[in-house]
Amino acid sequence: MFALPRLSLAPLLLGVLLFNTSVASFNSCTHDETFIPDAVLRVSVETISQSCMPPKDVLLINGTSPGPELRLTEGRTYWIRVYNDLPNDNTTIHWHGLTMAVSPFSDGTPQASQWPIPPLHFFDYEINIPVGMAGTYCKSCTSILIFYHSHVGFQAVSATGPLIVDDSGPVPYKYDEEKIIFLQDAFSSDDTTIEKGLTAKPFVWSGESAVILVNGKGGGTADTTVCNASLSVINVDPKKTYRFRIIGGTALSFVSFAIEGHNNLTIIEADGSYTQPYNTSYLQVGTGQRFSFLLHAQAAPPKKTFMMQFEARSRPTVTRGFAVLNYGSDLAHAPYPPATPPMTLPETTVGFLDYVLRPLIQDEPFPTAAQVTRRVTVRVHQEVSGGRTIWVENNFPWTEDTPREPYLVSLYKNDGIEFPSMQRALTNGGLDPVTVAFPAEIGEVLEIVIQNTGSEAGGVDAHPFHAHGKHYWDIGSGPGTYNAAENEKRLIGTSPVKRDTTMLYVYDTSASNNTDAGWRAWRLKVVEPGVWMIHCHILQHMIMGMQTVWVFGNETDLIRGVPIPEVEGYLVYGGSVMGNETHWPQVVEFQTDWEDDQ
Known part of the structure; x- marks a missing residue:
């Protein structure tokens, strides 16, 4: 299990997507025996020994942990087939560091954007990497570092592997x-x-x-x-x-x-x-x-x-x-x-x-404080509720049993979870308490402050916070309570880099219950519609509720011209988009020209 092989990708038979700059174009088709995915990942479980520990069940990808190295190239669309060979458990794969706005059901987040892959099924992930995508890759750079991992429960502890994106620019x-x-x-x-x-x-x-x-x-x-x-x-x-x-x-x-x-x-x-x-x-x-x-x-x-x-x-x-x-x-x-x-x-x-x-190259201007349209503070806190120790953000947890179906699925189906209300969010610190989601409008410039607090027991933990979707400008961290004016002084003469995971530090090992105990701040241009998660990346904390869901854009922005009948297979657990030994998957090949949009 200790090898770190490289998985070479077959040439993409479908070619590079054609783009439409106004709404999404798409193609519904069946990925039958004539379809050849660019790569295949198989998630399985084996009873093995890791290092000094006694044997136990460990999730592997293609028989190893970490799984094989994937290398992708900018300007292409890839299809990666993921087989869930687990006999009893769901799984997904999240492409950590890639924005999946082009392929809304391929982010790998079962609580937010897609149903998980049922046992003994497979799912074809569509991964599109536009050339020089603003906010993630610089146009003269090459070989950036991503990785992939399951986004179900504790699976990412072993079901994970490296992913590298090359582009055509000079080194x-x-x-x-x-x-x-x-x-x-x-x-x-x-x-x-x-x-x-x-x-x-x-x-x-x-x-x-x-x-x-x-x-x-x-x-x-x-x-x-x-x-x-x-x-x-x-x-x-x-x-x-x-x-x-x-x-x-x-x-x-x-x-x-x-x-x-x-x-x-x-x-x-x-x-x-x-x-x-x-x-x-x-x-x-x-x-x-x-x-x-x-x-x-x-x-x-x-x-x-x-x-x-x-x-x-x-x-x-x-x-x-x-x-x-x-x-x-x-x-x-x-x-x-x-x-x-x-x-x-x-x-x-x-x-x-x-x-x-x-940044090596400033591919787009860093938004100033004057350009920020709204500040949203996310207060993270550990408490005991109903006998269960949980993490809450602005008084709400988000766990795998919180939504009865993925949030994006509910929005498509309009079957009980209403679209988050900006009006309710504005009167509640940015969170709509009815849908337990953070809405944002396309064109906004958000300043997101993640505020650490002392737990009910008086402890303070460190948290690496990760944002799905478009990368943000990291504007620093500090002890106590965030002070926008003081932090702006520290930014004078700097040019922040874009990140997707930064640390909420422990400045004091203890703090009184619910008192401010350190912060991390970001700036983000809202340009990519989608249902995105922002969460602590410690797996234990995620399972205990330290996750938030953000809805960028309105109903029209999210649907982007793809009618419900075309995506019906994505809206049902184990739907027709999932393949198994008896049938091929019926998929939608999404196509969106993000480069021209931005």
């Missing part, structure tokens, strides 16, 4: 080769046990991460427990320059990372946006975050192997893991964790990279 940074560092957590309990505990009355915690896995392997320590398992090895050659792509695929751990003897790491990408070079001796990677950095291999290294050290420091206990940077040929024997950590990593830096990263 902005020169390097000889690429390497991937894919970070994951492993827990002693299986997914089902963890999910049941998190939703139980009373609450049963999952436990802390037992191991930090690097490309599927790992060893080290968790508190006082030692895991003496073999480590992943990344081979390099002297004098070469390498682009390392590090992916925060962890469920829980906020990981600090450094490489023994290599103190000059040059960050060149954050969450799929190229940055101006920024030198650092270490990185901090939250779950859902991605970075690329350049490493210049030593010309005459004093030894063959160097430890790569990874530490989850934001939890009550420290989990420490390792991998090996190896110069030259493969090692004769598998390496194991050192008896003593070779490095002392710095304490967690609150505000890491805030206000200092700059």
Whole structure:
């Protein structure tokens, strides 16, 4: 299960989509035996041992965890077929970092945009990547870093893998080769046990991460427990320059990372946006975050192997893991964790990279405070309700059992969940309490403030917040209560980068119940209609309710000219859009020209 293979994509038979700039054009068809998907992912479960832990059921993609590397190219539309080979459980795949506005039922979010894939069915995901899509990719950049994962329950702890998007522009940074560092957590309990505990009355915690896995392997320590398992090895050659792509695929751990003897790491990408070079001796990677950095291999290294050290420091206990940077040929024997950590990593830096990263190219102007049309504050809070420990946002949780069907499906069907009311939202801090959704109009410039608070028990947690859809400009973070005027002063002379996952930090380890305890702020132009989730990317917190649903655009914007009869198969669980061994899927090939629209 430890291999990290690359899945080559077959040529797309359907070609690049033709576009219409006013409304969506579309083609209804059956993906029968003549249809060849560009890639196939199969989600299955096997009883295996991860690192030092006893055997348990683990979800795999194409037989491995992490799953195979996918490489896509800008300016093309891809179809990726996902088989749910699980005998009893639903699944989805979310394309973390890609906006799926072109294909509204392909975002992989069962609580928001689509029904999950039933057991023993398959679904064809349509992924369109316009050239130079404003807000996500710069027009002269290449090879940005995404990843994919399930968006059901705790499945993403292992059902996940890397995804890289290339474009046709010149390479902005020169390097000889690429390497991937894919970070994951492993827990002693299986997914089902963890999910049941998190939703139980009373609450049963999952436990802390037992191991930090690097490309599927790992060893080290968790508190006082030692895991003496073999480590992943990344081979390099002297004098070469390498682009390392590090992916925060962890469920829980906020990981600090450094490489023994290599103190000059040059960050060149954050969450799929190229940055101006920024030198650092270490990185901090939250779950859902991605970075690329350049490493210049030593010309005459004093030894063959160097430890790569990874530490989850934001939890009550420290989990420490390792991998090996190896110069030259493969090692004769598998390496194991050192008896003593070779490095002392710095304490967690609150505000890491805030206000200092700059975009490599400013593809569209950063909206000023004067251009902001509305500020929405999302207050996150942990409380006990009806014996169950939950996370709420503006007094409401959003869990997998909150909507009886995906929100976008309900809007199409008009069968009980009304369209969110902007009037109600404006009188309730941005949230419509009837639909428990945050509406926004196309053309708005939102300032979204995520406000941390002390829990009922007086604790404070860190939260990596992720936004689906269009990327936002990250405008920083700080302790206490957000102060717009003071933060605007800090933005003078800066040029924020676009991100999709940034940290809500712990500034104080305790705070009185419901008092402000730190914030994170974004600016976002509302240009892509859709039903989008904004949520903490810690899987435990998501299961416990730390998710919000945002509806961008009105009914006309969302439907975009595709009548209900054409999408009927998307509106029913297990509908005709899902294939199985008895029938082929009947799909809609959506087509929208976002490049011309913007």
